[in-house]
Amino acid sequence: MTREVPGDLWKRLTSTVGLVCAHHDGVTNVMSAEWSYFVNKQPLYAAVVLGPRAATGRIVEAAGEFSVTLCAEDQAGLADFAGSFSVTDIDKTSSELIRLGAPEATATPWVTGGVVAVECRLRQVVPLPVHTMYLGEVLAAHVPDRPPRPLVKHGAMHTLGGPARRTAVVAAAELRHGGMLRVAATGPALDGPQEWRVDLLDADGTPTPLGAHPSARYEDLLVDIPLPAGLKTHRLSDHRVVVEREGAEPGFTGISGTGR
Template sequence: MTSDLWKKLTSTVGLVCTRHDGVTNVMSAEWAFFVNKQPLYAAVVLGPRSATRKLIEGSGEFSVTLCAEDQAEIADFAGSHSLTDIDKTAGEPIRLGEPDATATPWVKGGVAAVECLLRRTVDLPVHTMYIGEVVAEHVPDRPRRPLVKHGAMYGLGDPLVRTAVVATAELRPGGVLRVAATAPAHDSTRTWRVTLLDTDGAPTPLGSHPSSAHGDLLVDIEPPCAVEPGYRVRVETQGAKPGFSAISGAAR
């Protein structure tokens, strides 16, 4: 396995802040992410030489700031020097905010920052994952664009424009055909047209169907004819290219 395969991961750079016994530290962690919605949990994964590990274990808390794209220099600095070398928090670009629910400050200027109470420590073969429950959040007045790590650091470009339906179809017990699909711009008011295509491409309309509450399609249809091996489904909706699918579960 290639030694730098882990660099293929894409994530938002996190600035992990800790305070214990009068010592405050900030470090960069590209493995920083949310791991549970309700309650909201955040996790950071730290290497064996990280001085932050002892501070988290000693205080039982930490904060994470998800970096904005104009914090690339801070992320580089905080990841290049250790607490054992120097106090990094004195640097002027690193602006610390006062905590609301813990004793640990957080770095201002990011996409969002959270204060966490340590709930679980997971020992991995080399690294250690620290999982904390979010007990306070700090969100800027206006949205910030995230700093993205994928080997190097990047800013986000324009949102991708999706143009096509993606569909799948499955023949279920009793001959019922289940069809699922998504399309650009989720819209709970849109309708979907489903068509059965035989091996020659001849169409059999299977009706129009409403969207789910999330704007997607998930419907069970009783086809008017037997579904033979090699049959396909076409799904159409307004404003998107049609989607096609083979039918799983059909005899081959």
């Protein structure tokens, strides 16, 4: 292990390539921006981070708006092309792979064929030591009836694999004031009743049932459970909690707040 920061550490990030479109004074440009994100929910904001040599940034600032399309997996070649040339090199919109959609809330067109495209009003420019972040409020969104799978950038460009398979409950437990045991847990999504069974395990693994509890918001578990009568809280340091749900492997946790 080392404390040094590798120069290519940023490539460890996984993201979806954005195709940023900027339009002003008769010039329309499309460029690739690996760092394209949604950064606020209400109102919805999109952020794109551009390098110091990107002419697109100057166009965005002059226009006060931009659009960004999050690439679909079949747009890898287009993402590479749009990131390889500047608007000062060539008019990239002449490529037959770049099909522009008509704007509805701004004057800036958007690249079709992606997972989603949004039209944004520029709200803030954030200078960074090298790059610049452009924050835009989303004024219109263009979502295909059947959104394609996203292009995934993780060093190289990848297609998206299958869903990550979750099989086990993940749990945590904390001793709260008044002798209450707070238990939190998540687990794989299941059909049917969302009921969680909680047991307290002593040092020998002998269980003491703490009841069955319904799911909280988002089908997770968050519950405060009274400790069994006569159980001294100072003895909990050698106990564990197990949380079970039908169809998933049980989750085990220690108990914080007990001096463990």
